[in-house]
Amino acid sequence: MDETLSLGRIAGVRVGLHWSVLVIVALVTVALANGRFPAAHPGHSPFAYWALAVLTALVFLVSLLAHELAHAVVARRDGVQVEGITLGMLGGAVRLRGEAPSPAAECRIAGVGPLTSLLTGAALTGLAMGLAALRVSGLVVEAVAWVGAINVLLAVFNALPAAPLDGGRLLRAYLWHRTGDRLRATRGASAAGRVLGWCMVLSGFADVLFAGHLTGLWPALIGWFLITAASGEARQAQILGMLDGVPVRRVMTPHPAPCRRRRRSPTSWPKGPSAATGTLRSRSWRQTVRSPGCSPCGGWRRHHRRSARARRSAR
Numbered sequence: 001m002d003e004t005l006s007l008g009r010i011a012g013v014r015v016g017l018h019w020s021v022l023v024i025v026a027l028v029t030v031a032l033a034n035g036r037f038p039a040a041h042p043g044h045s046p047f048a049y050w051a052l053a054v055l056t057a058l059v060f061l062v063s064l065l066a067h068e069l070a071h072a073v074v075a076r077r078d079g080v081q082v083e084g085i086t087l088g089m090l091g092g093a094v095r096l097r098g099e100a101p102s103p104a105a106e107c108r109i110a111g112v113g114p115l116t117s118l119l120t121g122a123a124l125t126g127l128a129m130g131l132a133a134l135r136v137s138g139l140v141v142e143a144v145a146w147v148g149a150i151n152v153l154l155a156v157f158n159a160l161p162a163a164p165l166d167g168g169r170l171l172r173a174y175l176w177h178r179t180g181d182r183l184r185a186t187r188g189a190s191a192a193g194r195v196l197g198w199c200m201v202l203s204g205f206a207d208v209l210f211a212g213h214l215t216g217l218w219p220a221l222i223g224w225f226l227i228t229a230a231s232g233e234a235r236q237a238q239i240l241g242m243l244d245g246v247p248v249r250r251v252m253t254p255h256p257a258p259c260r261r262r263r264r265s266p267t268s269w270p271k272g273p274s275a276a277t278g279t280l281r282s283r284s285w286r287q288t289v290r291s292p293g294c295s296p297c298g299g300w301r302r303h304h305r306r307s308a309r310a311r312r313s314a315r
Contacts, residue, residue, distance in 0.1 A: 003086045013072045014084035015065065023089045028057040036146065041139045048139065056143045061087060063120050063151050067158075068092035070116040071109060078105040090225055103177040110169030117155035124148030163193035164229040183244070186237040193230030197223040 003016025033053035037044075064087060071094045072082045083095035100106035128145035132138075161171040168189040175185035200223025207216030 003084070010065075010069060011073060012076075013069060013082055015069075016084060016086050018086050018088035020089035021061070021087050025054075025057045025061065028060060029053045032056055032143075032146070037139060037142060040142050044139055052139060052143050056147060059143075059147050060150060063117070063147060063154075064092050066120060067113050067117050067154070068094050070112045074112045075100075075109045078109060080105075080109070090222065099182070100173075103173040106169060106173035106176065110166045110173065113166045114155040114159045117151045117158065121148045121151030121153075121155060124151065160196060161189070161192055162196035162226065162230070163189040163233050164226070165193070168193050168230075183237045183241045187234055190230040190234035190237065193226050193233070197226030197228075197230060199223070200226065 002018070004019040005017045007015045007017065009015065029050070030053075033046075033049045037049045037053060065085070068085045068087070072085055075094070075096055076082050079101055080099070081097040083097055086093050086095070100109055124144055125148035128141050128148060131144060132141045158166040159170070161167045163169070163172065163186075171192060172182075172185045172189040175188050176182050179185060200219045202223075204216040204218070204220030204223060207213045208220075
């Protein structure tokens, strides 16, 4: 998920937004302004409901950013390079360059996210109780309490032992510690992720078909995302397992086929990407053609221009 808008750096970590983040902001705003707020505290103006709903959605995004930022900070402390954070429709994503060096580091990086959300939820719930005791507007108290409850639910959901959730990372750390095999642990966590994803998809569609609740489409969408992401991690683990222990010399061609120097007209040279880049295809590998006494195919234009200038000078 590439960022659409950069927000700069926070704690040295690049932060950006994907355009799909507008979807979650719109959904939260509409659900609060048209549903929860008027139902819990009627009698306020529509402007009050909508303004507070927009503000609540933005605070929710900040809490998501805090969750991902905690991952990034701990990852850097454990020696993993962090490329940045991107917030999108289904939450946030931390782009890491490399893997955790040990099961303990994996556990720390994965566990700090749900812990941050849980502490944020507890703090906001306590703040809502304090505001209620001070007799602050019930609408404001409702907004603060909602963000607190959502953060607690976010912590619980992310702690589920299924990849690519944080709980899946914790499961992988545990399996890695028990078996000593990171790839095997990844396959186990990915399988758990696919099971959870299919359960969410089936329950979501059942809610739509039998109960008539369109809100069931949301867990179905999240479940499909889990299936796709978990399957991608499983494929990556399989590829890494196939390449593990394979030396580079087994996948290289030690003597690339050269392109012999010939006097050929420009129209008879090969066309297409191979001729333009100075490479040719041999056994499905793109090989750079450079050899003593041979000209790179990509250099035929320079050679032709030099020959043409020499002929004009001779005249």
